[in-house]
Amino acid sequence: MKQIQPPKLGRKLLSLLITDKLYDEFEGDLAELFQDRLEGLGKRRARLHYYKDVLLSVRNADLRRKLKLYNPLVMYKNYLKIAFRNLLKYKGYSFINITGLALGMAACLLILLFVNNELGFDGFHEKKANIYRLDEVQRFGSVSEQKVALSMYPMGPNLLADYPEIVDFTRYWTAGRTLVEFNNKQVYMDNLVRVDTSFFNMFDFKLIEGSRENAFLEQQDILISETLSKRIFGSEDPMGQVVKSSTGSLMKVTGIFEDVPEGSHLQFDALISTALWDDERRQNAWGSNYLNTYLQLVPGADITALEAKFDDFLLKYLGDDATDYYTLFLQPLTDVHLGSMDITHDYNNYNKFARSSVDIFLILAFFVLLIASINFMNLSTARAATRSREVGVRKSIGAFKTQITGQFMIESLLLTFFALIIAFGLCTLAVKPLNQIIERELSLNLFLEPVNLLLIVATTVLIGFLSGIYPALVMSGFNPVSALKGTVLKSSGSVFRNALVVFQYAIAIAIIIGTVIATDQLNYMQSLDLGFDKENVVTVGMYDDTNEKYELLKTELNNLSNVTGVTATTQRLGNNLHQTSMQYRADTAMIYGSSSFVAVENNFFDFYKMEVLEGRGLSDEYAADDAGLSFIVNETLAKELAASGRDVLGMPFNFGGSDTLGTIVGVVKDFNYNKLSLKVEPLFMSKQPWGWSEINVKVRGGNIQQSIAEIEGVWTELFPSRPFEYQFLEEHMDQMYRSEQQLTKVISILSGLAIIIASLGLFGLASFTVRQRVKEMGIRKVLGASLQQIVIILSRRFTLLVGIAFTIAAPITWYFMNDWLNGYAFSISIGVGIFLIVGIGSWLIALLTVSIQSIRVAKSNPVETLRVE
Amino acid sequence: MKGTHLGEFEELVLLAVAALAGNAYAVAVKEEIEEKAERKVNISAIHSSLYRLEDKGFLESEVGGATSKRGGKSKRFFKVTAYGYKSLKESQSLRQSFWNIIPQLSAQE
Numbered sequence: 001m002k003q004i005q006p007p008k009l010g011r012k013l014l015s016l017l018i019t020d021k022l023y024d025e026f027e028g029d030l031a032e033l034f035q036d037r038l039e040g041l042g043k044r045r046a047r048l049h050y051y052k053d054v055l056l057s058v059r060n061a062d063l064r065r066k067l068k069l070y071n072p073l074v075m076y077k078n079y080l081k082i083a084f085r086n087l088l089k090y091k092g093y094s095f096i097n098i099t100g101l102a103l104g105m106a107a108c109l110l111i112l113l114f115v116n117n118e119l120g121f122d123g124f125h126e127k128k129a130n131i132y133r134l135d136e137v138q139r140f141g142s143v144s145e146q147k148v149a150l151s152m153y154p155m156g157p158n159l160l161a162d163y164p165e166i167v168d169f170t171r172y173w174t175a176g177r178t179l180v181e182f183n184n185k186q187v188y189m190d191n192l193v194r195v196d197t198s199f200f201n202m203f204d205f206k207l208i209e210g211s212r213e214n215a216f217l218e219q220q221d222i223l224i225s226e227t228l229s230k231r232i233f234g235s236e237d238p239m240g241q242v243v244k245s246s247t248g249s250l251m252k253v254t255g256i257f258e259d260v261p262e263g264s265h266l267q268f269d270a271l272i273s274t275a276l277w278d279d280e281r282r283q284n285a286w287g288s289n290y291l292n293t294y295l296q297l298v299p300g301a302d303i304t305a306l307e308a309k310f311d312d313f314l315l316k317y318l319g320d321d322a323t324d325y326y327t328l329f330l331q332p333l334t335d336v337h338l339g340s341m342d343i344t345h346d347y348n349n350y351n352k353f354a355r356s357s358v359d360i361f362l363i364l365a366f367f368v369l370l371i372a373s374i375n376f377m378n379l380s381t382a383r384a385a386t387r388s389r390e391v392g393v394r395k396s397i398g399a400f401k402t403q404i405t406g407q408f409m410i411e412s413l414l415l416t417f418f419a420l421i422i423a424f425g426l427c428t429l430a431v432k433p434l435n436q437i438i439e440r441e442l443s444l445n446l447f448l449e450p451v452n453l454l455l456i457v458a459t460t461v462l463i464g465f466l467s468g469i470y471p472a473l474v475m476s477g478f479n480p481v482s483a484l485k486g487t488v489l490k491s492s493g494s495v496f497r498n499a500l501v502v503f504q505y506a507i508a509i510a511i512i513i514g515t516v517i518a519t520d521q522l523n524y525m526q527s528l529d530l531g532f533d534k535e536n537v538v539t540v541g542m543y544d545d546t547n548e549k550y551e552l553l554k555t556e557l558n559n560l561s562n563v564t565g566v567t568a569t570t571q572r573l574g575n576n577l578h579q580t581s582m583q584y585r586a587d588t589a590m591i592y593g594s595s596s597f598v599a600v601e602n603n604f605f606d607f608y609k610m611e612v613l614e615g616r617g618l619s620d621e622y623a624a625d626d627a628g629l630s631f632i633v634n635e636t637l638a639k640e641l642a643a644s645g646r647d648v649l650g651m652p653f654n655f656g657g658s659d660t661l662g663t664i665v666g667v668v669k670d671f672n673y674n675k676l677s678l679k680v681e682p683l684f685m686s687k688q689p690w691g692w693s694e695i696n697v698k699v700r701g702g703n704i705q706q707s708i709a710e711i712e713g714v715w716t717e718l719f720p721s722r723p724f725e726y727q728f729l730e731e732h733m734d735q736m737y738r739s740e741q742q743l744t745k746v747i748s749i750l751s752g753l754a755i756i757i758a759s760l761g762l763f764g765l766a767s768f769t770v771r772q773r774v775k776e777m778g779i780r781k782v783l784g785a786s787l788q789q790i791v792i793i794l795s796r797r798f799t800l801l802v803g804i805a806f807t808i809a810a811p812i813t814w815y816f817m818n819d820w821l822n823g824y825a826f827s828i829s830i831g832v833g834i835f836l837i838v839g840i841g842s843w844l845i846a847l848l849t850v851s852i853q854s855i856r857v858a859k860s861n862p863v864e865t866l867r868v869e
Numbered sequence: 870m871k872g873t874h875l876g877e878f879e880e881l882v883l884l885a886v887a888a889l890a891g892n893a894y895a896v897a898v899k900e901e902i903e904e905k906a907e908r909k910v911n912i913s914a915i916h917s918s919l920y921r922l923e924d925k926g927f928l929e930s931e932v933g934g935a936t937s938k939r940g941g942k943s944k945r946f947f948k949v950t951a952y953g954y955k956s957l958k959e960s961q962s963l964r965q966s967f968w969n970i971i972p973q974l975s976a977q978e
Contacts, residue, residue: 006940032938
């Protein structure tokens with residue numbers, strides 16, 4: 001008779017629950033009960049009872065499972081002891097392994113710190129989610145469409161009045177460096193800014209004294225920063241004090257604010273209300289853009305819908321064709337710092353940075369950490385192989401597979417935490433120099449916040465786990481017999497390990513090639529002939545009072561023996577020059593347009609050695625030149641003007657809206673007054689009687705300090721109350737590329753780290769591979785192999801690995817870097833040379849690393865090496 | 870007697886094993902207890918007690934007696950050890966010593 005059997009699933013479950021040793025008896029008992037019940041209760045209920053019995057047997061899951069004398073604590077102690085002994089026994093290896101990982105971790109931590117800083121810019125304003133900067137897209141005939149951060153004076157109040165979604169606005173209108181006097185002491189306010197009274201309601205800059213709501217009660221009320229207050233008033237109480245500006249107006253201090261934090265894109269040290277300037281003319285000054293406007297919207301406002309309404313706004317106030325020239329758009333406050341790279345005339349954006357660079361940093365941080373982790377894993381695996389005897393012994397005396405796995409996992413975790421601690425130490429050492437390079441104030445305190453600390457520890461555990469799991473599994477899988485014999489050494493995991501070496505070397509090579517190309521591009525841009533001579537030019541700011549004595553200043557400076565020329569301008573070269581409207585008469589009609597403009601002294605073109613292609617430069621000889629009726633245009637504008645069919649030279653020309661027209665007298669070769677990532681825009685120049693904003697003095701190359709001292713002497717004699725300040729034009733030009741320079745500097749460091757870590761890994765790996773082949777090399781030597789031959793044999797494999805890595809990395813890097821260079825108007829072409837140099841360079845580094853090991857073996861006495869057994 | 874304390878259920882199991890005299894395997898013990906104590910006992914509880922009692926030295930066991938009913942799996946027969954008997958006796962005399970001094974309440978009523 002065929003018996004009905006207990007359910008299979010139940011039996012399977014029971015076998016999982018109950019230890020193998022007891023399973024038979026248990027299953028027998030349960031089966032017997034099942035058969036008994038089968039008669040009384042029927043099949044269905046018997047099965048049910050069977051399942052119940054199985055499930056209740058959970059309580060016996062640990063029965064007889066543990067070895068009677070097994071005490072895990074003792075074993076853990078043993079693991080730790082062995083781990084430390086191994087650390088000390090292979091000091092070099094441990095050093096390489098832990099240092100490599102620690103370097104990677106430290107780099108990663110610091111980058112995260114930086115990224116966090118960048119992402120947190122302007123984050124301290126409570127209303128940040130509802131505050132937007134009003135930006136414009138400008139499209140004027142000749143100038144290519146551009147986004148600008150500027151807006152018009154009347155926009156803010158009228159937007160507030162017209163749209164209920166807008167609950168508040170403030171303008172931000174810089175007055176720049178302002179000299180003030182208090183108790184006969186002259187002090188510069190570095191950055192006086194005109195804002196609306198709502199400023200402190202929208203932004204959360206901290207007030208130390210004064211009222212947030214009534215910050216600007218009177219027109220001449222002024223709020224100053226803590227530092228400025230100390231500079232002006234020293235220990236006196238600043239509140240209510242009156243200072244006099246150089247133009248004679250009086251300002252009363254009604255508030256002190258904490259120095260503006262580093263993480264704010266707005267930087268100022270004194271604030272005054274716009275009320276003082278708020279006359280009728282200005283209230284209707286549509287069309288001129290010279291300030292920033294910030295709007296506060298109702299929470300949850302539909303930005304796109306609001307932006308769409310702005311076209312009507314422009315038509316209403318600026319006239320019918322306004323939308324041909326302008327489009328308004330809103331930029332979230334938190335986006336201003338990282339998202340403004342394509343926005344020009346962005347003068348109030350402190351430490352402006354590219355979001356793409358932040359992304360690059362993140363990717364690099366990830367890869368550096370990845371290289372370091374792979375290293376760690378690779379070295380652990382390689383070294384684990386030398387511990388096969390230990391594993392063999394452990395297994396022979398009864399260690400389970402899981403115990404061996406556990407042991408190696410614990411070791412791996414231990415080492416990663418070691419590395420983490422060292423990484424923190426490295427961070428502490430590195431954070432200061434790093435801050436200097438990137439001009440930020442990063443603080444490690446961020447890591448001490450519980451959430452971050454938890455995250456870091458979790459990541460460390462993950463790294464320890466992931467890099468430990470492979471060696472742990474490999475080790476625990478050893479067959480004890482062969483492990484004890486020492487025969488497992490050669491084969492285990494070498495394909496996998498080689499793949500990892502290739503991978504990390506490929507990353508390192510890619511990063512280095514990228515860095516070299518980026519640095520080349522930057523150097524290229526800085527060394528490129530800009531079309532004017534910027535060497536040894538000292539720029540000195542001019543003010544209303546100093547402009548009155550301009551001619552005298554010029555004459556006296558020209559008399560100095562070390563000065564070879566003096567000129568003046570309204571805007572410094574090395575900026576995006578301001579735009580203005582223009583009009584010119586073509587054959588028949590008057591044509592209106594817009595172009596960049598800068599007012600310059602007559603000798604400007606000679607001074608900067610600019611090449612005049614047609615006509616002439618400006619000159620003191622012509623009355624029209626001095627009267628501001630002679631214009632010089634650059635090639636780009638000339639091309640546009642020529643399109644009207646009339647000769648450019650002699651073309652009637654002036655600012656838009658002028659009653660009379662002047663003449664174009666010359667065409668000057670295009671020069672790069674702006675960043676080289678941008679193309680040259682149309683530009684015209686003339687001398688205008690508006691007062692200069694700076695003079696440029698060219699000094700002889702020999703003794704620059706002496707020359708500066710002489711200029712200062714002249715200056716102080718003429719303007720005793722004006723502190724002398726100067727900047728070299730070259731310095732100023734370099735500052736344009738500061739963001740790029742910071743980027744390349746940090747990336748250079750990172751790529752250096754990448755290759756160091758990768759080499760450390762290779763070094764460690766090589767030393768173990770070489771050790772494994774000691775006997776083979778001994779035999780080869782006995783049979784007559786020379787030192788070179790042995791080194792070559794040992795290095796061959798690594799050469800191959802680096803070769804493969806290079807083959808993978810080169811095309812990918814080429815593709816991405818080409819893409820990046822396309823973003824620049826003037827860019828280098830990527831040569832094969834860079835690839836060859838980096839390729840050969842990394843190969844040499846690898847070779848050197850391996851050779852240190854192989855030469856040692858090759859030199860050793862075969863008697864020693866062959867005596868291993 | 871520290872460490873060798875017998876729980877109520879353990880004592881029952883131990884007594885059942887003693888009573889079954891040589892035929893004490895889990896299923897039989899379960900039936901014996903269910904019959905005498907008139908309560909439902911799950912086999913897992915019996916298993917758990919039997920093996921723990923063996924670990925503690927109250928029981929000893931040997932394997933044998935596979936039947937087709939059990940799917941050919943053998944039984945484990947338990948036997949009370951001398952130490953087990955001693956403990957049972959001690960437990961019994963401990964209870965008796967209490968009974969001896971309890972006033973005969975029912976007799977007075």
